[in-house]
Amino acid sequence: ACCVMDARAGQVYNARFRLTPEGPQRLCGDRALKLGALAEEIGAAAQILVGDGAHLCYTKLKQECPGLRMAPPHLLYPSGYGVAMAAQRVFADGQAVGADALREQYLRAPQAERERLCRLAQENGG
Structure with a gap:
């Protein structure tokens, strides 16, 4: 499976997985x-x-x-159920953490932040 999110500019945020009986295996x-x-x-x-x-x-x-296929509509987008099922596996493996330990992960800065840094650089002669 390939999870993709439109990153604009001809790019996608993605990760690839192999589906196994034990669950998705990250590639x-x-x-x-x-x-x-x-x-x-x-x-x-x-x-x-x-x-x-x-x-x-x-x-x-x-x-x-030519081997690309779309997931069925009910599985196409992330859902609370999917998050709960992934969390259940992590919990069963003894790897659960409290909510305060969870952190967002940005692959690149949000567009507003990139624009702000560009504007600051221009103002500072950069």
């Missing part, structure tokens, strides 16, 4: 990747797309990647 870390690089990586392999960038990837890459 790579979270990353921002150009669509062309993702197409090269997938090639003709069977791949199920999930996430809000799934339609974008399928539309842009279906010719290059």
